[in-house]
Amino acid sequence: xxxxxxxxxxxxxxxxxxxxxxxxxxxxxxxxxxxxxxxxxxxxxxxxxxxxxxxxxxxxxxxxxxxxxxxxxxxxxxxxxxxxxxxxxxxxxxxxxxxxxxxxxxxxxxxxxxxxxxxxxxxxxxxxxxxxxxxxxxxxxxxxxxxxxxxxxxxxxxxxxxxxxxxxxxxxxxxxxxxxxxxxxxxxxxxxxxxxxxxxxxxxxxxxxxxxxxxxxxx
Amino acid sequence: xxxxxxxxxxxxxxxxxxxxxxxxxxxxxxxxxxxxxxxxxxxxxxxxxxxxxxxxxxxxxxxxxxxxxxxxxxxxxxxxxxxxxxxxxxxxxxxxxxxxxxxxxxxxxxxxxxxxxxxxxxxxxxxxxxxxxxxxxxxxxxxxxxxxxxxxxxxxxxxxxxxxxxxxxxxxxxxxxxxxxxxxxxxxxxxxxxxxxxxxxxxxxxxxxxxxxxxxxxxxxxxxxxxxxxxxxxxxxxxxxxxxxxxxx
Numbered sequence: 266x267x268x269x270x271x272x273x274x275x276x277x278x279x280x281x282x283x284x285x286x287x288x289x290x291x292x293x294x295x296x297x298x299x300x301x302x303x304x305x306x307x308x309x310x311x312x313x314x315x316x317x318x319x320x321x322x323x324x325x326x327x328x329x330x331x332x333x334x335x336x337x338x339x340x341x342x343x344x345x346x347x348x349x350x351x352x353x354x355x356x357x358x359x360x361x362x363x364x365x366x367x368x369x370x371x372x373x374x375x376x377x378x379x380x381x382x383x384x385x386x387x388x389x390x391x392x393x394x395x396x397x398x399x400x401x402x403x404x405x406x407x408x409x410x411x412x413x414x415x416x417x418x419x420x421x422x423x424x425x426x427x428x429x430x431x432x433x434x435x436x437x438x439x440x441x442x443x444x445x446x447x448x449x450x451x452x453x454x455x456x457x458x459x460x461x462x463x464x465x466x467x468x469x470x471x472x473x474x475x476x477x478x479x480x481x482x483x484x
Numbered sequence: 485x486x487x488x489x490x491x492x493x494x495x496x497x498x499x500x501x502x503x504x505x506x507x508x509x510x511x512x513x514x515x516x517x518x519x520x521x522x523x524x525x526x527x528x529x530x531x532x533x534x535x536x537x538x539x540x541x542x543x544x545x546x547x548x549x550x551x552x553x554x555x556x557x558x559x560x561x562x563x564x565x566x567x568x569x570x571x572x573x574x575x576x577x578x579x580x581x582x583x584x585x586x587x588x589x590x591x592x593x594x595x596x597x598x599x600x601x602x603x604x605x606x607x608x609x610x611x612x613x614x615x616x617x618x619x620x621x622x623x624x625x626x627x628x629x630x631x632x633x634x635x636x637x638x639x640x641x642x643x644x645x646x647x648x649x650x651x652x653x654x655x656x657x658x659x660x661x662x663x664x665x666x667x668x669x670x671x672x673x674x675x676x677x678x679x680x681x682x683x684x685x686x687x688x689x690x691x692x693x694x695x696x697x698x699x700x701x702x703x704x705x706x707x708x709x710x711x712x713x714x715x716x717x718x719x720x721x722x723x724x725x726x727x728x729x730x731x732x733x
Contacts, residue, residue, distance in 0.1 A: 285500050285503060286498065286500060286501040286503075287497060287498060287501065288497040288498075289500070289548060289549075289626075290619070290622075290623055290626065291595070291598075291618070291619065291622050291623070291626075292619070294599060294602075294618070296599065296602050296603065296606065296614065296615060296618065297602075297615045297618065297619065300606070300611045300612065300614070300615045301615070303611070304612075309611055309612070310611070312611070313606055313611030313614070314679055316606075316611075317603055317606055317607070317675050317678075317679075318675075318679075320599060320602075320603060321672070321675065322715050322716060322719060323599075324596055324599065324668060325706075325714070325715040325716075327587070327591050327592070328591060329583070329587055329591065331505070331508070331545075335716050353679075353682065354682070354683075357679070358723065358726070361719070361723065362720070362723045362727075365716055365719050365720050365723070366720070368716060369716060369720075379503060379504050379505055380504075380505070382502050382503065382504035383504045383505050383506045385502075385504075386502075386504060386506055386507065386511065387506075393511070393514075393538065393541050394538060395534060395538060396514075396533070396534035396535060396536065396537030396538035396539075396540075396541070397534075397537075398518050398528065398537055401511060401514055401515055401518070401537065401541060402515065404502055404511055405498060405501050405502050405511065405512065405515050407502075408501050408502035408503075408504075409498070409501045409502075412501070435731070436727070436730060437730055437731075437733075439730055439733055440726070440727065440729070440730020440731060440733070441730070442683075442687070442691070443694075443726040443727075443729055443730050443733075444723060444726050444727065444730065445679075445691075446691050446694040446695050446698070446726075447694070447695075447698050447722045447723055447725075447726040448719070448723060449676055449679065449680065449695045449698075450694065450695035450696065450697065450698025450699045450701075450702065450722075451698055451699075451702055451715065451718060451719035451722050451723070452715075452719065453672055453676065453695065453699040453702075454698065454699045454700075454701070454702020454703050454705075454706060454715060454718065455702070455706075455715030455716075455718070455719065456668060456672060457672075457699065457702075457703055458702070458703060458706040458707065458715055459596070459668075459715075460596075460665050460668050460669075461707065463591070463592050463596065463661075464592055464593075464596065464661040464662070464664050464665040464668075465661065466661050466662045466664075466665035466666075467665070469662040469663075469665040469666040469669070470665040470666065470668060470669045471669065472666055472669060473665065473666035473667060473668060473669020473670045473671075474669040474670075474672060474673065475669075476666075476669065476670050477669055477670040477671065477672060477673035477674055478673045480608075480670065480673070480674060481673045481674060481677045484608060
């Protein structure tokens with residue numbers, strides 16, 4: 266597992282930048298970040314499982330401008346590092362737990378980067394006042410580097426925590442089962458809360474649930 | 485102008501790079517506008533260019549995919565000789581609608597819809613097909629929206645507000661959230677069954693009931709008792725309880 270760490274960290278930087286600073290193509294969504302992390306570690310199912318569960322949590326987030334929100338993409342990478350190579354029942358619950366902690370830390374990091382950006386603007390107020398294009402480009406570049414550093418630090422620390430939890434966290438088979446059940450239940454609660462809050466279309470949600478249940482039965 | 489348009493388009497991909505609590509995406513808007521105003525009379529050393537750049541970098545907020553509409557409109561207004569006051573009025577008039585429309589079209593509709601499609605494909609076909617379906621579906625709409633926004637802004641200039649009344653925007657705001665809610669509804673049973681079906685036959689009913697009880701508790705807590713808690717903190721709290729229960733049990 267340790268041999269995959271540099272690639273996971275590199276993937277973490279890409280994911281961290283995509284969340285806000287670069288393009289927002291949604292490779293930062295936990296489903297994508299987790300599945301690709303699983304491809305890197307050789308355990309796609311673990312990555313996709315954790316990505317899907319954290320994706321349900323992420324559906325509760327409306328990432329509008331000034332709001333503070335978790336970085337679930339980095340969370341999914343750390344979660345995959347935690348669970349890769351372990352039987353899915355043992356790894357999934359712990360992976361979700363690590364993923365949520367890292368997602369929270371990533372969100373705190375975003376706030377810190379934004380505060381540093383304000384300080385940078387204050388230092389270079391003259392550049393903005395006179396419309397100096399080169400100076401403005403440099404402000405953008407410095408801000409990008411700050412966000413890349415955030416992603417690097419959070420993903421490195423998150424993967425390290427994940428590997429430590431994978432190796433040393435004491436958990437019985439029954440405890441692992443509780444964790445999976447609770448993680449799935451909490452994730453669905455997050456998604457349902459997001460539907461009600463973000464889309465305000467509960468009837469359509471219930472109709473979709475019915476279709477989904479029929480689909481599960483038929484397939 | 486085509487080269488300038490392309491440069492501006494690529495720069496809109498970085499429009500949130502310097503997001504900050506002072507000017508929000510203002511500096512990013514200035515950065516993206518720059519290629520479109522290089523051809524102002526006097527060139528990049530001229531007073532008009534520098535004044536336009538300084539204005540373009542002031543406070544601004546909008547949805548990142550639709551901010552290109554402001555970029556195009558501001559650049560066009562500068563080319564047409566609008567006064568500083570007119571450009572400032574244009575910026576103020578655009579900020580709220582571009583934020584609100586973008587949030588409704590993208591964050592409340594396109595993103596949850598495409599995510600749900602990705603989840604369903606992950607569960608019912610394969611994880612790699614799932615993420616491919618999600619990324620292709622989402623980014624086809626995303627790239628189109630960015631391009632439309634920049635072009636509409638440039639076309640509309642100071643009169644750009646009318647571009648926001650196009651039928652697809654109105655339809656998307658009306659129907660998008662319903663479609664997204666329906667899709668999330670389909671995705672949840674698909675994902676839950678995909679993983680819980682790996683439990684042993686004796687464990688499936690207990691696991692399903694347990695997960696349903698946690699979901700119910702979560703909805704009650706997050707909707708009624710403590711909305712500020714948020715699903716992440718709720719998840720961590722119940723997982724911590726489950727860890728302790730596992731140690732005791």
